Amino acid sequence: MNANARPKDWDDEVVLPDVSTPKRVLIAFDGSHNSERALAWGAYVGARAEMEIVVVVAYEQPMTMRGRGAVYVEEVRDELETEALALATEAVELLKGRNLNARGVVVKGEIAGAILDVVEQQDCELVIIGRQGISSELGGATSAMDRVRNMLQGGISHKVGRHCTVPVLMVP
Numbered sequence: 065m066n067a068n069a070r071p072k073d074w075d076d077e078v079v080l081p082d083v084s085t086p087k088r089v090l091i092a093f094d095g096s097h098n099s100e101r102a103l104a105w106g107a108y109v110g111a112r113a114e115m116e117i118v119v120v121v122a123y124e125q126p127m128t129m130r131g132r133g134a135v136y137v138e139e140v141r142d143e144l145e146t147e148a149l150a151l152a153t154e155a156v157e158l159l160k161g162r163n164l165n166a167r168g169v170v171v172k173g174e175i176a177g178a179i180l181d182v183v184e185q186q187d188c189e190l191v192i193i194g195r196q197g198i199s200s201e202l203g204g205a206t207s208a209m210d211r212v213r214n215m216l217q218g219g220i221s222h223k224v225g226r227h228c229t230v231p232v233l234m235v236p
Contacts (some may be wrong), residue, residue: 085113098194102235110164117166121152122178137177191232193221208221
């Protein structure tokens with residue numbers, strides 16, 4: 065390796081930086097098997113430390129093409145919100161059943177961005193997210209264009225991991 069390509073402290077001893085136990089952990093949850101495993105990891109971490117667990121269920125309001133533009137499908141909006149609230153409640157109840165301090169947050173918007181916003185707004189210090197969500201489990205439910213876009217840009221978990229300002233535990 066070129067000596068000029070190394071950091072100035074390259075030859076110093078390796079150190080283990082101090083880290084603190086997070087006080088608030090965000091778990092991104094969409095009901096998929098991977099998000100269930102993320103919930104389990106959150107329960108595992110939460111049982112070993114006094115912390116609050118924030119379960120986030122984010123959803124995007126679908127749009128449809130109409131004429132030369134796109135419009136939101138209003139009929140589906142209320143159903144999606146109701147389903148997201150039920151999913152968040154179910155996840156929180158599972159955690160509370162293990163005597164953990166948990167609460168749910170439901171957000172509408174671009175999912176990765178919504179999760180990142182909640183991390184900042186709620187002062188979360190750790191994010192636990194499944195590597196793949198419900199759309200990957202459904203397979204055919206996403207369009208071919210969406211699958212190509214995700215291969216090129218990465219999915220929600222990759223976007224969160226790339227842009228998050230706190231540590232992210234990505235669960236397979």
